Amino acid sequence: MKMQEKFIKFITDNRLAENGDEILLGVSGGVDSMVMAHLFITSGFNTGIAHCNFRLRGADSDADEDLVREFASAYNVPFHFSRFDTEDYAIEKGITIQMAARDLRYSWFEKTMEEYGYNLLALAHNKSDRTETILLNLTRGTGITGMAAMKPRSDYRIRPVIFASRDEILEYARQYGVPWREDKSNQSLKYTRNKIRHKIVPLLREINPSFDDTMWENAGRFSEYEQIISQYMAGVREKSVKQINNDIHIDIRALVSFSPLKSILFEIFTPFGISPSGLDEVGALLSSESGKKIITRTHIIYRDRKELIITPGSPAEFPAKVINKPEDLNKTGLTVKAEIREISHPFKPPASRLHITLDAELVKFPVIIRRWKHGDRFIPLGMNNFRKLSDYFTDRKFSVPQKEKALIMESDGNIIAILGERIDNRYRVTSETRKILEIILKEPFLISGS
Template sequence: MLPIQNFKDFISHNSLFIASDKILLAVSGGKDSVLMAHLFKLAGFDFGIAHCNFNLRADESQRDESFVRMLANSLEVPFYVTHFKTKNYAAAHKISTQMAARDLRYNWFEEIRESNNYNFIALAQHQDDAMETVLLNLTRGTGIAGLHGIFPKRDKLIRPLLFLSREQINELIAEHNIDFVEDSSNLSVDYARNKIRLKVIPHLKEINPNLEQTFEQNIQRFSETELVLQKAVSELREDLLVEKQNSLHLSIAKVKALKPQRLLIFELLRPFGFSELVVIELLQALNKQSGTSFYSSSHRITIDRDDLILNPIVEENLQLAFIHVNDQSVNLSQHKILMSFIDEPYFEKSTKRAFVDADKLMFPLVVRTWQSGDKFMPLGMKFFKNLSDFFIDEKIPLAEKAGVPILINGNGEIIWLGGMRQDDRYKVTSATKKVAIFDLK
């Protein structure tokens, strides 16, 4: 007899869905997904079946599609199918065939779910899949977040077979004489997951015949440990990440005091895309000269005197430097900006010098190249103008505008386009008591 009650209990215990929900099942035709379809039918749930034909195995792909279509007809449920040019997609996006297939199927499943009013998408992953995922993540070094295996529920994805092992699924399929199709690629060791399944796990099971149960318990411990860690990181984030001048600042002194330093900083910076290797290099460089930067695909973190300064990478060629109140100069690419002060109102007309009301400055200042969306109030005007429009009006070539040094106040406002125009909000007036002079060299 199929384990209907255990199936329902697992769904209820993990709050996967309620009886009135409508579920879209991802069915390949293999043992796992076919068993899932039969369990849904016998449990009386409202469901439909979706099948992806990736056109990777010639006649075998067509056979799988025909089988799943017949399965849906026999179960009297809606059937959805699509065909992908998987290798073309992989080549166009410069990713592996496996990653291409993953992207394509999940995007399509979500389209079908939304357009046909399904509440969730059910995937037929089981305990062995969770174990293989942990072993893969261990070899790739994904940190503790990679050790919790596969969650029973995440967003609109549910995995109602995680209470079963592969061996139990095989036994149920054989006992009940349930038809299925075999994917020949599952026997290929060209894929990392298959190597784990076919080459590694059999040896581990020689050491521990109850490997699946042991990993299930380990995964539970890892998940609980991750919850504790994330709680600590969340509290750390509140204390350590301080928003200033449209950037996030991390006190270097507080970073140095952390224990365990590498783990906590890695978890803190992981949402911004920083790898563990980059975090290690960053921590080793904390005592280096200010201005040293480290990058993820989306963010930059720069070592300043007292802080690490975290910014999104808005423009590919963005450059930046910082000016502190006691600095006399700063370099940006081929430019050098000198800063000095005088204690009396003074101003002269010059594109190479800016005369600024010093009391309006908020340090550290930033010198950077321009970004899309930048705007300022040109000296002598009372309205804002986009830098892109200003450059066009001034007939500045594209190659030149990318190198214009822009002086930014601590509040994010533009003070001066170096060598071009000052912002009216920071001009010297009769009420000015102290003047900051910036020279472009």
Template sequence: MLQKFQNHLLHNFQFLNGKKLLLATSGGIDSMVMVHLFQQLEYKIGIAHCNFQLRGMESFGDQDFVQEYALANEIQVFITQFDTKAFAEDYKLSIQVAARELRYNWFYEVLETEKFDYILTAHHADDNIETFLINLTRGTGLEGLTGIPEQNENVIRPFLLFSREEIEAYAKVNTIQWREDSSNTSDKYLRNKIRHHLVPMLKELNPNFLSSFHKTETYLQEAQAMVEDASIIVYQQVAKQEEENIHFDLNQLKKLPNYKSYLYQWLNEFEFSAWDDIYDLVESQSGKQVFSPEFRLLKDRDFLILSPINFVDEKEEYLIEENQEEVKIPLNLSFYKVADISIVSNKTIFVDANRLQFPLVLRHWNEGDVFQPFGMDGKSKKVSKLFKDEKLSLLNKENTWLLCSKNEIVWIVGIRQDNRFRIENNTQNILKIELE
């Protein structure tokens, strides 16, 4: 196994030579064999151990075991403890997901602070099969069937070519000590049920199952690569980036024979899960939305608009004093006293400063807001009606600010000035307000 591992590193991970490697080490057989092999090959390694405090004193026994091994072998060691249950409850996560988030966040922290180059985990071939079957039982796209990647940015998994049987045999021959995790014997978790019952049955049906699975996984990875290539080409025809938003042209999208697959490919990385709702958006009325934890997809006439979720505080407001010349937050506004007016635009207005009551207020619009559009003497209009006439999307509405004098709107910023503050022939005090 040592020679096989050395050849594997030489052909697939030659870039690890001379690098500083952080080995994720639970104390179990897989990670302890990985540590042993890297010691034999004299790589620069450190050990990182997480105590999730999920198994009482047994968890602390694992911690002591890893720490003692590192000290005895003069290996740099990093230990941390997590209140995993509390974290899972606070963020409404499963224990497994919470542990994974805590673990990798800490690994990356150690990677940066201690100047390691890569994180290495001891995931092996049987772990790969179990992950495939878990994803299959839950329902997944093609990418969920391509297995655990050997490399994901700075995370390397060099053990995926080894089976659990190979690892156990090497540990016994080399008298490697390890800790047994009592939770691995329980069928409480889906992974353990698959490990204890389904995988042995598959191996019984086909003694070469691991080899066959590896071939299938390779074919699926190749198919996924073709899908990704096609997805990039079509994306360039359908999608357009506008600042932090992505606009998908529905007229172009619906020309595709299988547009749902493309939507899944494009949106899956944004952690959406309500796929039927997303597909229904294509034919829904404007204003319908679907949310992921950090993003939303909005139907706006002939577009689907993907944007980060920015929660709008309707009570958020900013005061502008009389002699203030500029505002930087939330908008970049400038105020100038001028002798005459020049070109008026959506981004530049001129008002009668004597009609203003300071401090001015910059706030979000509210339902029921009414103003008098510039050029329409005495005629009032709901701000919401203006938005509709201007065909503003929900995102545009949420990002629109009103400049107000007391309870009167001076300017729907960047869109329309209010007529009540217009410049007249007898205006003595002209204020130019500009959105930069």
């Protein structure tokens, strides 16, 4: 069977594309993507070509761009391109050049698809790429998901030449005169993938001459195993995991009733920055006291009573802000609006806890916005006696992360309000109030959900 026949059959069998689809082709100028583009165009699909110039290889990067542009022009195919300051982006984000290029590429692809009406993105990964990726993921401990990597289709991303080996693609390029350029960095052994490609895979092919076919079959089975695990984990999550706003709450008793527990912890927690070696730490958190936490690069995992709570971000320091006059509240980044205005009676304070109204004559500037601390106390709205904030939070069943995020506003040594939660009764609006300090907070400062 000819390559083009295999190509069309693979697309049909795997339902990668059909008549009416608008397909954006990611084309670097290398042999894989140039052959993929040639196959799509000569097969009659509706396509456009997208090229990223990462400016990492000087004149070679520009030559790649020129080649792809000329190819698109020769076949009268829409050509989209973008040039990136990849090294600057990597430094700014604190990530590797490879990660930066990936982020920039896919972000731009998605914008281009939306702008020009493409519904599919074609990527030119081949069978050899899939083998290398599986081996690379094996060294990284990515679990069954990594073993099932590079599926023919992942949502709107399709890989229509993943059935073909690198040798088959090279042969097609030579046979049909498809132009392409070699990225010299593909030969450099400073990259882990290239070490696998040039050192590890050849040895495995010596052991098993059909190694690539074997890995292809393994990947298919791994994909099926992944579906089995996914179905099982759906049941685990249904009984033990719930999302409240941006936080994930995990019922510990329900979670530990499932087995094998360590593998379940892997499936639940690795997306939140826990490495395989950190699973024992998560296991210890299951039996620790309330208040203990694990901090990852992207999330914080708290033990809170009978739950684990996963919350985005890291414990951010919040330096106290001194607000000298009312209008300066609008410079804090915490408010939608803050102003002093006159009112008439009867006046009904808004129900939203994001909308604070205080008797302006009682609020003495400067005021301070800060994190709460142990020993802080106030008189909650509607009450007559002081309550320690720690006791108030306990009574209100605040979680550990909610406590950590709580901000208070202080005036002349007195707490005016817990922002997004409750004001002090002494500063409430009464029938005697003529002017109010009105503060509308941004959504993130609503700290209680009840």
